[in-house]
Amino acid sequence: MSTVPHAPGQFGPYGGRYVSETLMPALEELAAAWERFSRDPTFRAELDRLLREYVGRPTPLTEAAQLADQVARAQGRRLRVFLKREDLCHTGSHKLNNCVGQILLAQRLGKKRIIAETGAGQHGVATATVCALFGLPCEIYMGAVDVERQSLNVFRMQLLGAKVHSVKDGTATLKDAMNEAMRDWVTNVGTTHYVLGTVAGPHPYPTMVGELQSVIGREARVQIQAATGRLPDACLACVGGGSNAMGLFRGFLDDPGVRLFGVEAAGEGLDTSHHAATLGKGRPGVLHGARSYVLCDDDGQIAEAHSISAGLDYPGVGPEHSYLRDTGRAVYLAATDQEALDACRLLARCEGIIPALESAHAVAGLPRVAAQLPDGASVIINISGRGDKDMGTIAKYFGAEVSS
Amino acid sequence: MTNAPGSPFPSRIAGAFARARSQGRKALVLYLTGCDPDFETSRRLLLAAARAGTDVLELGVPWSDPSADGPAIQAAMRRALAAGGGMGKALDLCRAVRADNAEVAIVLFGYANPIFVRGAAKFAAQAKQAGADGALCVDWPADEDPELAQALSQQGLDLVPLIAPTSTPERVKAIAAVAGGFLYYVSLTGITGSQLPNLGEASARVRQVRELSGGRLPVAVGFGIATPADARAVAGFADGVVVGSAAVRVIERAVAAGRDPVPELEAFVRDLRAALG
Numbered sequence: 001m002s003t004v005p006h007a008p009g010q011f012g013p014y015g016g017r018y019v020s021e022t023l024m025p026a027l028e029e030l031a032a033a034w035e036r037f038s039r040d041p042t043f044r045a046e047l048d049r050l051l052r053e054y055v056g057r058p059t060p061l062t063e064a065a066q067l068a069d070q071v072a073r074a075q076g077r078r079l080r081v082f083l084k085r086e087d088l089c090h091t092g093s094h095k096l097n098n099c100v101g102q103i104l105l106a107q108r109l110g111k112k113r114i115i116a117e118t119g120a121g122q123h124g125v126a127t128a129t130v131c132a133l134f135g136l137p138c139e140i141y142m143g144a145v146d147v148e149r150q151s152l153n154v155f156r157m158q159l160l161g162a163k164v165h166s167v168k169d170g171t172a173t174l175k176d177a178m179n180e181a182m183r184d185w186v187t188n189v190g191t192t193h194y195v196l197g198t199v200a201g202p203h204p205y206p207t208m209v210g211e212l213q214s215v216i217g218r219e220a221r222v223q224i225q226a227a228t229g230r231l232p233d234a235c236l237a238c239v240g241g242g243s244n245a246m247g248l249f250r251g252f253l254d255d256p257g258v259r260l261f262g263v264e265a266a267g268e269g270l271d272t273s274h275h276a277a278t279l280g281k282g283r284p285g286v287l288h289g290a291r292s293y294v295l296c297d298d299d300g301q302i303a304e305a306h307s308i309s310a311g312l313d314y315p316g317v318g319p320e321h322s323y324l325r326d327t328g329r330a331v332y333l334a335a336t337d338q339e340a341l342d343a344c345r346l347l348a349r350c351e352g353i354i355p356a357l358e359s360a361h362a363v364a365g366l367p368r369v370a371a372q373l374p375d376g377a378s379v380i381i382n383i384s385g386r387g388d389k390d391m392g393t394i395a396k397y398f399g400a401e402v403s404s
Numbered sequence: 405m406t407n408a409p410g411s412p413f414p415s416r417i418a419g420a421f422a423r424a425r426s427q428g429r430k431a432l433v434l435y436l437t438g439c440d441p442d443f444e445t446s447r448r449l450l451l452a453a454a455r456a457g458t459d460v461l462e463l464g465v466p467w468s469d470p471s472a473d474g475p476a477i478q479a480a481m482r483r484a485l486a487a488g489g490g491m492g493k494a495l496d497l498c499r500a501v502r503a504d505n506a507e508v509a510i511v512l513f514g515y516a517n518p519i520f521v522r523g524a525a526k527f528a529a530q531a532k533q534a535g536a537d538g539a540l541c542v543d544w545p546a547d548e549d550p551e552l553a554q555a556l557s558q559q560g561l562d563l564v565p566l567i568a569p570t571s572t573p574e575r576v577k578a579i580a581a582v583a584g585g586f587l588y589y590v591s592l593t594g595i596t597g598s599q600l601p602n603l604g605e606a607s608a609r610v611r612q613v614r615e616l617s618g619g620r621l622p623v624a625v626g627f628g629i630a631t632p633a634d635a636r637a638v639a640g641f642a643d644g645v646v647v648g649s650a651a652v653r654v655i656e657r658a659v660a661a662g663r664d665p666v667p668e669l670e671a672f673v674r675d676l677r678a679a680l681g
């Protein structure tokens with residue numbers, strides 16, 4: 001364990017670079033490049049322009065009065081709820097914020113080919129989109145199970161010109177897609193940039209992706225103050241690898257009055273083995289290049305995660321979340337598949353906004369978070385993506401009710 | 405004590421390379437995934453490999469997420485995991501092999517999480533107690549986190565590191581400084597089981613690695629070495645030759661056909677060893 005807290009890439013005892021030697025020099029190069037370009041005014045200006053003109057930033061902060069009312073009435077209190085609308089980003093989720101930044105960096109590094117892993121397909125679509133924009137060849141690794149349940153996104157990636165590899169090894173979900181992407185990267189590291197889609201992985205990814213997503217929190221901080229005249233009492237976001245949550249949290253980490261809540265996927269329940277609550281039920285370990293909480297058995301074998309939402313179906317989590325959990329700066333809850341589905345429908349009916357099933361987990365956490373806040377509190381929920389990609393899954397669960 | 409009583413070498417691994425040198429040949433390092441296809445067959449395979457002339461056994465610890473391995477070793481790990489394999493069983497296997505063979509050097513070869521979850525110090529103590537001579541952890545760079553290197557060193561075990569074509573001279577020096585036993589030079593930028601590349605570059609790099617490390621440790625070359633001819637070619641410039649995926653495939657083929665894999669592996673290893681002179 002590092003004796004220097006918060007050396008670059010370290011979050012307390014978490015983070016670091018646990019990869020094979022072949023990748024170490026590339027990670028050193030990437031960290032140095034990010035260090036340099038993230039401060040370079042020309043780079044920043046180009047990134048800001050793309051975020052504005054292509055991604056569609058800033059995204060709105062929408063007050064959800066009916067949703068707040070429903071929750072507040074049941075609890076006999078007053079509550080204001082604001083939705084950070086990452087679902088309105090081009091391609092339908094926060095994932096594009098990260099992709100534009102990383103591809104600008106890849107260009108500076110002279111990389112000629114882009115690869116990425118994807119779970120729900122949102123990161124794959126975002127990567128394929130930016131590759132189309134920049135004319136770069138793009139290959140996406142996706143678990144065979146996810147190819148099945150997110151088939152709409154597979155077609156989107158193909159339409160955008162990307163090659164999608166269906167990964168059948170292991171549990172055939174996000175973690176296996178990451179393994180396969182790392183195998184590709186180890187083989188083609190000289191020519192290829194790996195656009196990792198979340199705040200997990202070896203240094204500098206957790207730092208770099210966190211900084212690229214922090215635009216969410218920076219905007220939300222200004223917007224909530226304009227709307228309410230003060231900071232929020234709490235921020236709420238779903239946690240798969242943790243990038244949309246970290247993006248929102250970063251706007252408020254240094255404000256002790258703002259409580260931070262992450263919601264993991266409880267799948268069929270935390271008392272079953274079918275969940276993806278890495279911070280809730282896992283233990284410190286090493287997966288995909290970093291020390292962080294993982295779901296694994298006593299022998300160290302990684303457990304199969306489960307969630308109805310492919311983007312949360314991951315037995316690892318970004319190292320900064322592990323640190324925030326241990327220090328108590330952030331608190332992590334979990335919502336079941338059923339709770340997420342109910343929350344998805346609730347938001348649709350109350351506000352006319354159909355969230356991604358991932359984001360629906362954050363909405364599902366609202367009653368529990370609100371119950372811990374003072375009367376008249378305000379809460380920001382990160383709506384990390386829109387639900388179009390999940391219509392097949394949702395229709396299957398609600399059955400006749402939805403199709404009628 | 406890391407070696408047989410009375411041995412003049414600092415470790416069994418160093419002894420294995422020195423013995424090969426004194427016999428005018430290069431050392432044979434063989435990788436097998438522990439518990440592939442099951443504990444007992446794996447035990448017999450490891451002992452047969454030693455009998456057939458393997459100098460250093462790399463006992464692969466099966467892991468659920470072998471992201472540096474190609475299809476052959478991925479499949480071996482699936483078979484091993486299905487048979488109950490893992491770190492616990494790999495240590496048992498090591499102990500069982502050591503009980504029947506006091507000479508062969510054994511390196512536990514695996515990924516970080518099973519070591520990390522046990523605790524590096526406990527792992528090192530258990531490895532020592534099981535009769536291992538060293539460990540190689542694919543995704544635990546010693547310069548990034550010295551905990552494993554320190555734990556192994558406290559038990560008198562060697563940390564065998566990987567050095568890659570992409571390693572910078574500074575990294576080679578830093579890696580070699582904490583290494584023991586031998587340096588494992590990866591012949592190619594890629595995963596296990598890939599095609600053996602043009603050897604010109606590997607040969608030049610091995611020379612450079614020797615210079616940068618002051619020649620303190622022998623350099624073995626692995627990844628992509630599949631046949632006795634490959635082994636002979638690599639032996640032309642390396643101190644040792646590592647064969648992994650090809651050996652695993654010999655086992656896979658025999659098992660798939662319902663045959664006992666032991667005689668076929670033994671014959672394969674004999675051919676490799678013969679090619680090394």
Ligand SMILES: Cc1ncc(COP(=O)(O)O)c(C=O)c1O
Nearest residue numbers: 122240241242243244311384385
């Ligand atoms: C809409 C949406 N939200 C959240 C996630 C989870 O990722 P993260 O925790 O990195 O935000 C995904 C991942 O695919 C996603 O598509």
